[in-house]
Amino acid sequence: MRPDSVRRNPKDGDDASRSSSTASDRRDGPDHVAPGAIIDMIGSRYRIVAHVRRRVLASDLRTHHPFLIQAPDGSIQLPTLRSIREMMDRGEAVPVTALGEPCATERMGVTIKMLNAADVPQGEKAIWIFLATHWTAALEARFGPHDPPWKIRKWRAALRKAAVHEATS
Numbered sequence: 001m002r003p004d005s006v007r008r009n010p011k012d013g014d015d016a017s018r019s020s021s022t023a024s025d026r027r028d029g030p031d032h033v034a035p036g037a038i039i040d041m042i043g044s045r046y047r048i049v050a051h052v053r054r055r056v057l058a059s060d061l062r063t064h065h066p067f068l069i070q071a072p073d074g075s076i077q078l079p080t081l082r083s084i085r086e087m088m089d090r091g092e093a094v095p096v097t098a099l100g101e102p103c104a105t106e107r108m109g110v111t112i113k114m115l116n117a118a119d120v121p122q123g124e125k126a127i128w129i130f131l132a133t134h135w136t137a138a139l140e141a142r143f144g145p146h147d148p149p150w151k152i153r154k155w156r157a158a159l160r161k162a163a164v165h166e167a168t169s
Contacts, residue, residue: 033084038103041067041093047103056084061103107143108155111135115156122156124149 033039033056037048046058046067055078058067069079079087087093111131120130127149135146146152 033081033088038096039084039088039093040096041087045096051081052078055080058084061105102143104147108147108152110139110143111146111152112156112159115152122153124153127152 033048035048035050038061039046039048039058041058045061047061049057049059051057056067057078059065060067067079068076069083071077084093088095114134115127115130118130118134120126131146131149131152139146
């Protein structure tokens, strides 16, 4: 018997079982619902954090609150992968950056780690001088231009205050 004359069961994963998938399941290019992707949904930007039991955990970049939807039974739940893709098809969710591109928070984290590792003082002038010499072209290509020194100083102060508060409590 020739191999092409063998009858296949559609449940075995041949083309017949794949033809029932929707167009949104067969996207070309990067998967914009993969962890790390940033999506603009309902006026806020969300980072896809993880997939949890066929649901998508997306965190608001500003407030860090999860993106939740109301299910048909009235309960509040994490959205399913399918519902996110349907929102993308309707234009309610738009991918903002390609997978793996850093956000402003990551840029700030790298900047603060560099400053702390070099024991740079908290003053704006010291931060400015350090970044002028150490913010390389590679960092610029990866993260873009560094944040203004006043913003970095503010973040460092807030992080130090939180660390002191945590250590004393």
